[in-house]
Structures are given as structure tokens and as C-alpha cells.
Amino acid sequence: xxxxxxxxxxxxxxxxxxxxxxxxxxxxxxxxxxxxxxxxxxxxxxxxxxxxxxxxxxxxxxxxxxxxxxxxxxxxxxxxxxxxxxxxxxxxxxxxxxxxxxxxxxxxxxxxxxxxxxxxxxxxxxxxxxxxxxxx
Amino acid sequence: xxxxxxxxxxxxxxxxxxxxxxxxxxxxxxxxxxxxxxxxxxxxxxxxxxxxxxxxxxxxxxxxxxxxxxxxxxxxxxxxxxxxxxxxxxxxxxxxxxxxxxxxxxxxxxxxxxxxxxxxxxxxxxxxxxxxxxxxxxxxxxxxxxxxxxxxxxxxxxxxxxxxxxxxxxxxxxxxxxxxxxxxxxxxxxxxxxxxxxxxxxxxxxxxxxxxxxxxxxxxxxxxxxxxxxxxxxxxxxxxxxxxxxxxxxxxxxxxxxxxxxxxxxxxxxxxxxxxxxxxxxxxxxxxxxxxxxxxxxxxxxxxxxxxxxxxxxxxxxxxxxxxxxxxxxxxxxxxxxxxxxxxxxxxxxxxxxxxxxxxxxxxxxxxxxxxxxxxxxxxxxxxxxxxxxxxxxxxxxxxxxxxxxxxxxxxxxxxxxxxxxxx
Numbered sequence: 194x195x196x197x198x199x200x201x202x203x204x205x206x207x208x209x210x211x212x213x214x215x216x217x218x219x220x221x222x223x224x225x226x227x228x229x230x231x232x233x234x235x236x237x238x239x240x241x242x243x244x245x246x247x248x249x250x251x252x253x254x255x256x257x258x259x260x261x262x263x264x265x266x267x268x269x270x271x272x273x274x275x276x277x278x279x280x281x282x283x284x285x286x287x288x289x290x291x292x293x294x295x296x297x298x299x300x301x302x303x304x305x306x307x308x309x310x311x312x313x314x315x316x317x318x319x320x321x322x323x324x325x326x327x328x329x
Numbered sequence: 330x331x332x333x334x335x336x337x338x339x340x341x342x343x344x345x346x347x348x349x350x351x352x353x354x355x356x357x358x359x360x361x362x363x364x365x366x367x368x369x370x371x372x373x374x375x376x377x378x379x380x381x382x383x384x385x386x387x388x389x390x391x392x393x394x395x396x397x398x399x400x401x402x403x404x405x406x407x408x409x410x411x412x413x414x415x416x417x418x419x420x421x422x423x424x425x426x427x428x429x430x431x432x433x434x435x436x437x438x439x440x441x442x443x444x445x446x447x448x449x450x451x452x453x454x455x456x457x458x459x460x461x462x463x464x465x466x467x468x469x470x471x472x473x474x475x476x477x478x479x480x481x482x483x484x485x486x487x488x489x490x491x492x493x494x495x496x497x498x499x500x501x502x503x504x505x506x507x508x509x510x511x512x513x514x515x516x517x518x519x520x521x522x523x524x525x526x527x528x529x530x531x532x533x534x535x536x537x538x539x540x541x542x543x544x545x546x547x548x549x550x551x552x553x554x555x556x557x558x559x560x561x562x563x564x565x566x567x568x569x570x571x572x573x574x575x576x577x578x579x580x581x582x583x584x585x586x587x588x589x590x591x592x593x594x595x596x597x598x599x600x601x602x603x604x605x606x607x608x609x610x611x612x613x614x615x616x617x618x619x620x621x622x623x624x625x626x627x628x629x630x631x632x633x634x635x636x637x638x639x640x641x642x643x644x645x646x647x648x649x650x651x652x653x654x655x656x657x658x659x660x661x662x663x664x665x666x667x668x669x670x671x672x673x674x675x676x677x678x679x680x681x682x683x684x685x686x687x688x689x690x691x692x693x694x695x696x697x698x699x700x701x702x703x704x705x706x707x708x709x710x711x712x713x714x715x716x717x718x719x720x721x722x723x724x725x726x727x728x729x730x731x732x733x734x735x736x737x738x739x740x741x742x743x744x745x746x747x748x749x750x751x752x753x
Contacts, residue, residue: 238421238428239464241742247753260748266464276751281359283751299753318466 233323239266241319243276245285250274252300253287259326261285263319274321279307280314285321337447339473339500340566341454342480343426343461345419345439346468346488346495349377352418353408355466356741356749364405368393368736376410409737417742421465426457427624430635435579435676442477454496473498474505477568478561481518482508482536502564509562510537519558527551536562580618582607583674589628590670596625597657600673604656607677608649617645620679621652623659626672636663645681652677 234240241263248257253274255261261276269275271290276283277297286297286307295309309315345351349367354360364382366375373393385403387396393407400407419438426433432444445453454471461469472484479499486508487497499505515525517536531550533539539547539555540562547556557567582603590596600623611618624637638659646652656675739747 236464238424242745242748244748244750245753246750249753255753265466278358281361283358283749285751285753 233262234264235322236264236266239319240264240322243283243285249299249301249304250285250287252302253324254326255285255300255321255324256326259324261321262323262325264322265319267320267322269317269320276318276321278314278316278318279309283318288317338444339447339450339475339498340477340480341443341445341450341471341473342436342477342484343422343441343443343457344470344472344484344488345422346470347377347379348419348439348467349410349415350379351467352415353411353738355418356414356738360406364403365408366396366400366405367408367410369410407736411738411740413740413743414738418465418467422461422467422469425461425464427637428635429453429457430626434581442480445473451496451498454498455494458495469495471496474500475564476561476566478518478558479505479564482512482516485516505564506537509540510535512536514539517558517562519554524551524555579676579678579680580607580610581674581676583624583672585672586670590673591668593661593664596660596664596670596673600656600660600675601653603673603675604653605649607675608647608652611647611677611680612683615683616680617647617683618642618652618677618680619645620677621655621659622676622678623656623663624672624674624676625660625663625670626674628669628671631668633668638663645679647683 230237243261243263245255245259245261246257255274263276267273269288271288274285274287275297276285277288278284279297284297286299289296289298289306296306297309298306350360350365353365353367360379362381363379364385364387365379366382366387367377368374369376375387375389375391375393375396378387378389382405385399385405387399387405393400399405415438422439423433423435423441426441426443429443431446434442436442443457450473454473458469458471461467470484470488472480472482472487473496474480474483483497483499486499487493487495490497499508512535513525514520514528514533514536515522517539520528527550528534528539533542539559542559544556544559547559560567584599584603586599590599619642620639621642622637622639624635626635627633640655640659642651642655660673739749741747741749
């Protein structure tokens with residue numbers, strides 16, 4: 194099979210699977226080169242990309258302008274960095290439990306944690322699995 | 330299979346609620362619980378409404394100008410269609426359903442039929458609903474019954490009745506009879522206004538009354554098609570898993586093999602046949618396809634997951650040899666030596682109409698913007714389905730009230746430049 198020399202075949206199979214959300218080709222394609230999708234995306238249908246602006250998560254390695262890989266199929270347990278929605282607004286913070294109370298905690302000393310109370314319209318949108326930072 | 334007992338299965342219809350609006354809400358939670366409408370680009374008609382907008386009396390397919398005053402007075406949020414987004418979100422829903430491993434038939438951008446084992450059908454349906462809501466953010470309603478037509482009835486009930494929590498099984502005979510006795514005949518899948526009028530003239534007003542008519546009578550005064558509908562309503566599934574009413578938005582062809590297949594050559598032969606069959610259906614509805622999806626399912630004993638891959642064609646086509654060739658190449662990539670397979674299949678998607686001019690990447694797609702058909706969602710969606718189309722401006726402003734596309738939300742999932750942006 195000449196898939197390597199036939200660029201018309203090899204590339205669309207990968208690029209399309211991100212755009213269209215369909216599963217990546219089978220694992221047994223040993224001849225094809227390394228695929229970032231395989232590395233970073235466990236649940237293609239439930240994985241989304243978001244861009245962030247701001248510095249509240251700097252100490253977690255998330256810088257302004259970075260792209261986050263967000264997986265909605267992963268359980269949002271304590272310690273995970275999540276994309277959450279509070280009263281209709283999106284945010285990205287670490288989920289922390291202390292003495293039975295839930296907090297959304299920033300990773301920057303200049304910002305304060307927010308407690309999640311029952312009055313709040315709160316939900317977890319997804320779990321951040323990877324941070325894509327452009328080096329140059 | 331050595332077992333002689335037939336596994337009883339029920340048909341489930343998975344139907345996304347207010348699909349376009351639901352897609353928008355995933356990326357803009359502020360739209361939740363508010364009246365929202367989505368307009369078609371072409372005609373400035375309402376192509377989707379949230380429940381809140383429906384309650385205000387905004388009908389499906391109405392021209393924007395007819396409801397403009399009401400919309401402004403009630404503060405209804407108006408969005409232009411974002412077909413790239415809807416197509417991608419649809420892919421995600423369908424992919425999630427396909428990974429369940431049961432027989433599936435994708436019926437439209439937001440509906441699919443599934444075959445579920447009778448025993449666990451309801452609990453599986455509940456899990457499906459939960460999974461899609463969590464993983465993709467789209468609420469769905471699921472109707473389970475003995476036939477496609479009945480599954481549609483059950484699904485409709487699941488959608489309207491909050492008590493069902495989105496899932497409803499209509500299986501028991503007494504319950505079926507009761508529900509059909511009050512269901513107006515025109516609300517049955519496949520029965521339109523003309524049929525309704527004719528049926529009413531014969532004193533048939535409800536689905537139940539239609540069921541009670543003798544087969545001979547139905548065939549004599551109407552057609553075999555209506556007879557099939559009657560059988561389906563009576564609980565006899567006769568629309569096979571490949572049959573629907575109306576032109577399809579995608580064509581899936583596959584079969585389980587009678588025995589395990591290990592040879593690539595045999596798989597290729599089967600796949601060729603399925604591609605040919607699919608292409609035939611494609612031509613019969615004057616469609617062209619530019620999207621091929623091939624899947625391969627190992628025998629249960631192999632304990633390996635199914636594999637699949639897709640291929641976007643540069644030019645829409647209905648030419649069987651070309652489709653076969655591409656499908657074969659995908660199959661070669663998925664095939665693993667030494668593994669027994671039980672099923673191979675192909676889905677053709679991303680349809681465009683044959684009479685339209687084919688376009689290349691260098692020229693702007695010349696879609697016929699002057700369509701008069703209000704509910705031409707299918708074509709519009711198909712053109713954007715692959716996310717490959719250049720974003721084209723509406724052709725000419727025929728009417729002064731026509732909405733411009735500036736109310737379109739970003740293409741959150743198909744454009745790197747239009748990602749959801751969060752202030753953190």
C-alpha cells in the first residue's frame with residue numbers, strides 16, 4: 194500500500210478527523226508518522242478546543258493566548274483544572290474541595306478562589322487535559 | 330452463530346431537541362432558558378426555535394419579517410445559521426452513537442435509529458441520553474418501540490412530556506392502543522396533509538382508527554405505502570433498517586457477515602458491493618456525495634474495538650468506481666492481518682444536488698441562493714457539512730428585511746480562528 198507517497202490519502206484522513214470529529218484511523222497504522230490527535234485526544238467526540246485570555250492560571254502553566262484541549266467525557270474530580278460555567282459565564286480554574294466545600298481556585302496569587310454555592314448556577318463544562326502554548 | 334434463539338430487539342429513535350439552538354447554547358450558556366431563534370441564510374426564515382420561542386407563538390419556517398415585531402417586543406435572540414457548527418456537532422453525536430456497537434441508521438442531521446436489545450433497551454436509552462448531554466452538551470429525546478414509525482411516536486411523546494425525562498418506551502400493547510387512539514393521523518410519520526384530508530373523508534381521524542382498517546381496504550383506497558405504515562403502527566416493523574420516507578441526508582450500507590472474514594480480498598468485495606448499492610441510492614435521489622466513512626468491526630471473540638476512518642473528496646461525485654477506489658484505500662488502512670471481522674460498512678454523506686455546478690477550491694461555490702423552498706435545511710447543511718466550504722456571502726439582498734450573516738456565531742469547532750475564547 195502506497196499511502197506514504199500518496200499525500201492525497203494520508204493527510205485528509207488525519208486533518209479531517211479533527212474537523213469532522215470522527216475517530217482517528219486504527220492504531221495499527223504503524224507506517225504513518227506520529228499523530229498529535231492520538232496523543233492528546235482520548236474522546237474525539239467529546240473533545241473541544243478553547244482559547245484563553247488572562248493571567249489567573251499562570252502558575253499552572255496556562256498563559257494568555259494559549260489553547261486548551263478540553264475533554265467533556267472525563268470525570269471532573271478534585272484537583273482537575275476545569276472549564277466551568279457560573280451564571281452563564283465561562284471560566285477556567287482548578288476544582289478544589291476543602292472541609293466539605295467546593296472552590297474554583299486560580300493559579301495566581303493576585304486572584305482569589307471562588308466558593309461554589311447552591312445558589313449559584315454552576316456547572317462543569319469540561320476537564321482541561323492539555324495546554325497548547327506557542328513557543329515563538 | 331450457533332444459538333438458534335433470536336435476540337429480540339427494539340427500535341429506538343434518538344432525536345436532538347431543538348438541535349440548532351442546542352448547539353448554540355453549548356458555547357453560549359447565556360442563551361439557556363431564553364427565547365432564541367435561528368434563521369436560514371437563504372430566505373430569512375426561522376429554521377429553529379428554543380422551547381421558550383415556541384411558546385411565544387413563533388412557528389417553524391415562518392419568514393422573519395412576519396415575526397420581527399414580536400421578536401423585538403419580546404426580546405427574542407436571533408442568530409444566523411452556523412451550519413459548520415451544526416454539522417460538526419452532529420458528527421459528534423452520531424459518532425458517540427456508533428461507538429455503542431449496535432446497528433445504527435443515521436436518518437438526518439439530528440436523528441438516528443438504533444436497534445437495541447429488548448431486555449435493556451430503556452436503561453441503555455437513558456444512558457445514551459445522559460452521555461450525549463454530558464459529553465457534547467446536546468439534550469436528546471429517545472423513543473423506543475417495535476417499529477420506526479412507533480419509535481417516532483414514542484420519541485415525540487418523550488420530547489413533549491417532561492415526566493418522561495427525555496426517554497419513553499412504547500411497547501406494551503395496551504399502552505400502544507391507548508396512545509394511538511388519541512394521536513391525530515397527520516402526526517404519523519409519512520402521512521402528510523393530503524393523505525390526512527383523504528383519510529378524514531373516510532372517517533379515519535386517528536392513528537388507532539387507521540390501524541383498525543382492514544389491509545384490503547387500505548390497499549384499495551390508498552396504497553401499499555400506507556399499508557406499511559399501518560403495519561408499523563400495529564407493531565410490525567416493516568421499514569427495514571435501510572428504508573425511510575423521503576430523500577436521505579446520508580446513506581449507510583453495511584451487513585454483518587454470516588461467518589467471520591479474515592481475507593482482505595473478501596472484505597474488499599463486500600465493501601465494493603455496499604458502495605455500489607449506496608451510490609445507486611445516491612443517484613436515485615439525484616445527490617452527489619463528497620464524504621466517505623468506512624468502518625470495520627472485528628468479531629466479538631477478538632476483543633478489539635471497531636475501527637473507522639473518513640475521507641473528504643475534493644469534488645462531489647456519484648461515480649461508483651471512484652467511490653469504490655477511495656473506500657478500498659480506507660479499508661486497506663484499517664485492515665489488520667490475522668484478525669477475524671464480522672462487519673464492514675460504508676456511509677456516504679455531505680450530499681449536494683446533482684444539478685448544481687461543481688466547484689473547485691479556487692472559485693466561490695455557486696450555490697443556488699434563490700431557493701424558494703423554506704425548509705431546504707438539508708442542502709444548506711450538506712454544503713457546510715464538511716467544513717471545507719469557503720464562507721460565502723449571501724447573494725444579493727432581495728428583500729430589505731433579510732438578515733445578514735453577521736448574527737452568526739463563531740465556528741467554534743471547525744475554525745482555529747474562531748475558537749471559544751474565555752477570559753480567565
